[in-house]
Amino acid sequence: MKKILVTGGAGFIGSNFARMLMKRKGRRKIVILDKLTYAGNLDNLADLSGMDGFEFVKGDICNGRLLDQLLPGTDIIYNFAAETHVDRSILEAGSFVKTDVVGTYTLLQMALKHKVRRFVQISTDEVYGSIEKGKFRESDPMKPNSPYSASKAGADMLVRSFHRTYGLPVIITRSSNNFGPFQHPEKFIPLFTTNALEGKPMPLYGDGKNVRDWIYVEDNCRAIDLVGRKGKVGEVYNIGAGDEKENIFIAKKIVSLSGADRGLLTLVSDRPGHDRRYAVNTRKIRSLGWKKKVPFNEGMRMTVDWYRDNEEWWRKTKEGSFKKYYRKMYKDRIEGGKVRK
């Protein structure tokens, strides 16, 4: 029976990916390894626990001894585990270096020892840095600008080196911004959606005109799965839906889908080092036969509906330590901000 390890599977994309694998017919064992940081949430996997072939292990990818016990018999590793929020990496970068760089290194070492047949590193388009015009190709150099993206770029370098030096069968995916169910409310779309539902200010950084290329999470999961099965070892694959939008456009869409008051949109001081625009060329992943299935407007409608219908989920997530983080990050900014007309 095929054994698949999904690290970071209690987070946003990892839990959607695990759900997609579990829905598929065929005998396989899926092991989730997750440290359950503030971003990990067992509620994201509630419908999968107890299913045949599903196992959850609480643990850290930096723990080599645990990996040594877990990896025998593993066919494929999908490494989603990471510290992922750019704003938090600006406040404190150490945990990013630890998990994203040292954790990936530890996992690579153990994958090599246990002769894992494929190691899929889930990276990000942010490693390329910002681009004014055109789109990044897989062969472009990495020029990361935040401690988060620098840590992910460090991981990509290590993954590449384990292939070139030791022949570990690795593949790297670099996707654009995901949105959809189970995304932590610290991130842009869920934060704005839940604030809109609560009637709270929606804090837009800078002039609100930074551009991100949005992909519905299930489309990214299908692409990652395809790369894991059909991608070429040693290669990098960009993943993106080509739906480039200014933040202000997304914010207004959330206002209209949630029925919130437009006066909640508030321009606040910018994120330091804020990348202006991300855009990736996706010819390579499309040449494997992938294309997006969920149109942007439909994905946004489903996402806002999901947060409306799952208030208990996000209210719990917004309690506790999140409140402290939110105050630190936004209180002064919102009070000094101006309402966007």
Ligand code: NAD
């Ligand atoms: P997330 O923050 O929602 O989830 C990360 C998960 O990793 C959490 O469950 C957390 O508990 C776990 N984790 C953190 N440190 C760990 C450790 N040391 N050991 C084991 N588990 C640990 O993140 P996400 O948005 O689902 O992103 C998943 C992956 O995809 C990340 O590698 C991220 O860099 C990449 N990515 C995300 C996006 C996006 O738009 N969200 C886009 C491109 C790439």
Ligand code: DAU
């Ligand atoms: O591009 C892929 C990356 O997308 C992933 O690698 C990261 O893990 C993921 O967090 C995401 O990074 P971003 O920085 O692009 O996402 P975030 O949701 O933090 O912000 C999206 C845009 O919205 C960005 O231009 C900043 C802006 N923003 C964000 C927040 C949280 C605001 O204007 N206000 C906010 O409160």
